[in-house]
Amino acid sequence: MNSSVPGAAKTSTSNSGESAPFTSGTAPGGRPVIGHVLPLMRDPAAFLASLPAFGDLVEIRLGTTRAHVPCHPELLWQVMVDDRLFDKGGKYYDRVREMAGNGVATCMHDDHRRQRRLLQPAFHASRLIRYAQIMEQEIAGLTGAWSRAQSIDAYPVLYGMALRTLTRTLFSSQVDADTVEGIRRSFDTVFGGFFQQMFLPRFTRRLPLPGNLRHQRALRHLRAAVPQVIADSREADDDGNLLAALLAAHADQDVPVDDAQLHDHVVTVLAAGSETVAATLTWSLYLLASDPQAQERLQAEADAALAGPVATWDNLPDLPFTRRVLTETIRLYPPGWMFSRVTTSDTELAGKRLPAGTTIVITPFPVHRNPEIFRDAGSFDPDRWLPERAAPLPRGAFSGFGAGARKCIGDDFGMGECAMALATIARRWDVRAQPGADTRPVPLAGFYRPRRLSLQLTRRGPAEGLA
Ligand code: HEM
Known part of the structure; x- marks a missing residue:
């Protein structure tokens, strides 16, 4: 899998009990104190995609913390599925816990299965069909307000739709627009520059610097807003x-629920389900705007599948190309681009001894953009997800939703919502990128999204069957 690169420390070792010999190495270019923060800030996808050249497990430095990145799909898979040995922890999850407490996404392995059982019924297929009516209304509300020729600032507009969809499916329609906007601003503060503060020495987080104060204010705002939202929802x-x-699951399983737990559940789902959906939709529209042929295929599929102007949950089985576009978007631009794990006991990975407490970085980029796994890895090719082409891929090749017991609980929710939105847009509009787009990612943000992307939407003519 690797080629030798001068300047990189690399040891070739065979892992006992593993069928393939894996290699380990160190990424070159780490600077004192800041480590590899600069390349991670400037072009994280290129930096992380370059790592397989140095080994299957590659050491990088996040500030002063040494971390190991699985770059081989099999190793990535092992780390994702063995959530007892590679438990949620490390700087990333320490930071999410400040906001989401001990929710399902942040809790340790010993509490995870209990929490997941409580949340799972809320994501059952029968529930998703009900939420889909709200998705439809939100998509109709958004696209119905667009004129014949309209330009949109893609990310904020789609983020608003995703967050409103979540608040409405979570809490019914009682929550007022100001509360939703306050929550949106708090998440924006917490997740924009999310990794920045993690790389700084711990004591700097307590200094009264503007960034720290903004972060603290955003957390206070969330802690004040969420109980109000829960009270409204109960009413x-x-x-x-x-x-x-969720409350019914607590009752069924005879598990009492207090306000702190509810707060953690609610913040977790809101945080995990809004930016991810908005980023997936934004990148997919960008890719389609750059590939007129793919856009035409998507439009043709939407024309054939949709009975009216807005896609419904029932249309999803008739939108296979739309789904492939979304999967390919997440391969190239995974919204969840960097997470951490911590080893809970001494272990060995790729022949390297990792003491308990070692930080592991989970990121899809080294595998998703590896040409040895995905031919022509840099190009947008939705058909690589045709069943016959995707079947030979090794496990761990696609990690856009994670894997194992900690795999995304909202994958069907998110993919369904994105597919409905994309098909609805394709049915009525031609999408082109406006000049001046800056598709570099927001530096060190919690989710991978473009800095600036304005899209030109032009209503398709009556020939396509819609007035
Ligand atoms: C296309 C959109 C989405 C993407 C790309 C995505 C991606 C991910 C990833 C990569 C993880 C695993 C994180 C890790 O292993 O550390 C995850 C977990 C999670 N996601 Fe999503 N997600 C999406 C949509 C959603 C939605 C819509 C919701 C809720 C409505 C949601 C809720 C969650 C939760 C609660 C977890 C934690 C699961 C657990 O630990 O058991 N996600 N997501």
């Missing part, structure tokens, strides 16, 4: 929302 007394499903 709404709607058994179709996500909170109701």
